[in-house]
Amino acid sequence: MKFNTIRSKLTIMIILSSILLIAIVGTVNIIESKKAIEQKARQSLYLMGKSYGNQFSKTMETVKSSVENLAITSLALFKLDEMRADSSYLERYQSTIEPIVKKIG
Secondary structure (H helix, E strand, O other), rough: OOOOOOOHHHHHHHHOOOOOOOOOOOOEEEEEEEEHHHHHHHHHHHHHHHHHHHHHHHHHHHHHHHHHHHHHHHHHOOOHHHHOOOHHHHHHHHHHHHHHHHOOO
């Protein structure tokens, strides 16, 4: 095939233009896809972190509530006068409070 004819030159120009256009479109597509994937990954990581943070806050609130309940119960059941009068009071108190601690904790 001769490349000197106008038809050959025109065909080559169209093919080269098509290849160049495909390369440009492909490059733009790759760049935009990369940006979209990166944005989606960042959003997912942000939401995962936020979810773990909320879960941690709820756990801390539960622990705080349990500790407060335990403190209130302990103070309500502890009788200082009986402890001073009876040397075995602490053992009885401990056996009384132990099931409560296990239940609350």
